[in-house]
Amino acid sequence: MQQYLLSGLLFTPLVAAFIALFLPSHASGTFKLVTLITCVIQVVLLLLMLSVYDSTGGLQFVEQHAWITLDLGSWGILKAEYLVGLDGLSLPLVSLTVGVMLITTLSSWTVEKNVKGYFILLLILNTAIIGTFAALDFLLFYLFFEFMLLPMFFLIGIWGGARREYASVKFFLYTLLGSILILVALIALYISVNDPSVPGRLVHSFNLLHMRDPKNFISNAILDPNNPWMIGPLSARYWAFLLLFIGFAIKLPMVPLHTWLPDAHVEAPTPVSVVLAALLLKIGGYGLLRIAYPIFPEAALYFSWLVALLGVISIVYGALTAMASKDLKRLIAYSSVSHMGFVLLGIASLTIEGVTGAVYQMVSHGIISAMLFLLAGVLYDRTHDRVIDNYSGLAAKMPVFFAAVLVAFFASMGLPGFSGFIAEVMVFLGAFKSGSANGLLHESFAIIATLGLVLGAAYYLWALQRMFFGPFHVKGDAAAIALTDLNNREYSMLVPLAIAALIFGIFPQPLISWINPFAQHFSDAVLTLGKSLTPIH
Numbered sequence: 001m002q003q004y005l006l007s008g009l010l011f012t013p014l015v016a017a018f019i020a021l022f023l024p025s026h027a028s029g030t031f032k033l034v035t036l037i038t039c040v041i042q043v044v045l046l047l048l049m050l051s052v053y054d055s056t057g058g059l060q061f062v063e064q065h066a067w068i069t070l071d072l073g074s075w076g077i078l079k080a081e082y083l084v085g086l087d088g089l090s091l092p093l094v095s096l097t098v099g100v101m102l103i104t105t106l107s108s109w110t111v112e113k114n115v116k117g118y119f120i121l122l123l124i125l126n127t128a129i130i131g132t133f134a135a136l137d138f139l140l141f142y143l144f145f146e147f148m149l150l151p152m153f154f155l156i157g158i159w160g161g162a163r164r165e166y167a168s169v170k171f172f173l174y175t176l177l178g179s180i181l182i183l184v185a186l187i188a189l190y191i192s193v194n195d196p197s198v199p200g201r202l203v204h205s206f207n208l209l210h211m212r213d214p215k216n217f218i219s220n221a222i223l224d225p226n227n228p229w230m231i232g233p234l235s236a237r238y239w240a241f242l243l244l245f246i247g248f249a250i251k252l253p254m255v256p257l258h259t260w261l262p263d264a265h266v267e268a269p270t271p272v273s274v275v276l277a278a279l280l281l282k283i284g285g286y287g288l289l290r291i292a293y294p295i296f297p298e299a300a301l302y303f304s305w306l307v308a309l310l311g312v313i314s315i316v317y318g319a320l321t322a323m324a325s326k327d328l329k330r331l332i333a334y335s336s337v338s339h340m341g342f343v344l345l346g347i348a349s350l351t352i353e354g355v356t357g358a359v360y361q362m363v364s365h366g367i368i369s370a371m372l373f374l375l376a377g378v379l380y381d382r383t384h385d386r387v388i389d390n391y392s393g394l395a396a397k398m399p400v401f402f403a404a405v406l407v408a409f410f411a412s413m414g415l416p417g418f419s420g421f422i423a424e425v426m427v428f429l430g431a432f433k434s435g436s437a438n439g440l441l442h443e444s445f446a447i448i449a450t451l452g453l454v455l456g457a458a459y460y461l462w463a464l465q466r467m468f469f470g471p472f473h474v475k476g477d478a479a480a481i482a483l484t485d486l487n488n489r490e491y492s493m494l495v496p497l498a499i500a501a502l503i504f505g506i507f508p509q510p511l512i513s514w515i516n517p518f519a520q521h522f523s524d525a526v527l528t529l530g531k532s533l534t535p536i537h
Helices: 002-021 028-052 090-110 115-134 138-147 149-159 164-190 236-251 260-267 270-280 282-295 297-302 304-324 328-349 352-383 399-413 419-437 443-468 488-506 509-533
Strands: 060-071 077-086 203-205
Touching: 002 028, 002 060, 002 077, 002 090, 002 115, 028 090, 028 115, 077 090, 077 115, 077 138, 090 115, 090 270, 090 282, 090 352, 090 488, 090 509, 115 138, 115 149, 115 270, 115 282, 138 149, 138 164, 138 282, 149 164, 149 270, 164 236, 164 260, 236 282, 236 297, 260 270, 260 328, 270 282, 270 328, 270 352, 282 297, 282 328, 282 352, 282 509, 297 304, 297 509, 304 328, 304 443, 328 352, 328 419, 328 443, 352 399, 352 419, 352 488, 352 509, 399 419, 399 443, 399 488, 419 443, 419 488
Parallel strands: 077 203
Antiparallel strands: 060 077
16 A cells, blocks of 8 residues: 555546546536545645655655557667656655645635636646656656646636736747757657666666666767767767756746746736746756756766856846836746745755755745745735735734735745745855865855845845835725735635744754755765766866
8 A cells, every 4th residue: 555655646636637527617616625625635645655754765655667668679678667756855845745736726716717627727737746756757757747838828828817828828938948958858868778677678768767877878879978979069968968957947947047937927826826936946956956967967067167157146136136026926936036046056066965955945935935926816816906016004904914924025035943044054055065075166156145145135125115014005906995814714825834934944854854865865976976977188
């Protein structure tokens, strides 16, 4: 039974979506209830998994079954597997997914337009996200990665705001571009890697675990570490790393590949913004840690300065643009660009502290960004207005809402006592240490990145001052009578997130104990193997 817990967690939403297809469209309450029950079942399955998870171990809950086997004659065998498992990288993100999808379902309770289609797409998206975090076969990973694209496209394009068509098409095109770049690298790896588990035959495998070992690459293949093809000034392995890096950086998103994100957030309905910010952005960082860095460690070392530089640019640019934003949702969207820059900086440092901080930041940002977008949705549901300057004195009118905003803003600023503080401190420790520990990053990267903290405090405090203090008034079409305080459903969404941000800020060790074994193995493996594969000039 235990070995099938992960598949149960993964496919329960898909089974629920299939059942929902046969329910009558007018039974809107049934679709909401089915989705809620599905999310509760996932919580129970996750708790069972956490109860038996060994934080000192490696991959756990591994399931491996034959999926596609195709005999190609003299070209060998094509082999793809249903291979899934969890470790210190994927377990925190899967746990985050289960919690956020439950809160997203509660946030979607007010949806009235085409309820059947909305909740079926939400269930499909649930499966796709967990599958992406759990897959250990590259083709399976890519299938789930692509599977996310269509539900998000329709959720934004049908249930979004006035410019939803533009935002959804822009999201689709950017994500499709990233997917194509990743696909090119996948094909190159497919023709270069041999599965050693079948002696005497050439087996082209998509197994991500096999791809990490240079011994499994076919001699003189395009990505053979011992004799890689040269394409212009760089080897094919360096180009493959760049393709993966750009593909995942679009999803992160990283400046200058970020422009789809603010438009998608502004036009998306609140629950979809929550999923987008809390979960989908993390797939970019996850892809770098799971695929790009372990498979091409020498390229990761070579381009570490570039990854760090782009991370620092994202931190500062995202914060500056957030400060200039007049729309509350756009401000939060650009703050996400800034905070995900810390993930890049932590990964680029290749120190245990930096990598641990990067993963911690992904989890922390998932919690905090979900809370921020839910709060923006609370205001928009009442007034249909997100312009910051149109509000003043909300603290007196909506005191509980104001308290929740304070918690979310302070957590996102990285104040001590909140999860964001732990994540950012560890990233800074890793970035400062990198120069002396492995010679990859100069201390100036970390010094410049601290500017993001100052700017983050500035735009959040400025928004607080404009919206919540001074005499009460609202501008535009908003009616003052509509500005009621939080209701019970909103309490049920916001209180767990606020508690999680506090718990992971005050008691970080449980989460760190999951992440740390992965971070140790990851940084040691990438540094050791990367140096052994780096050509000596």
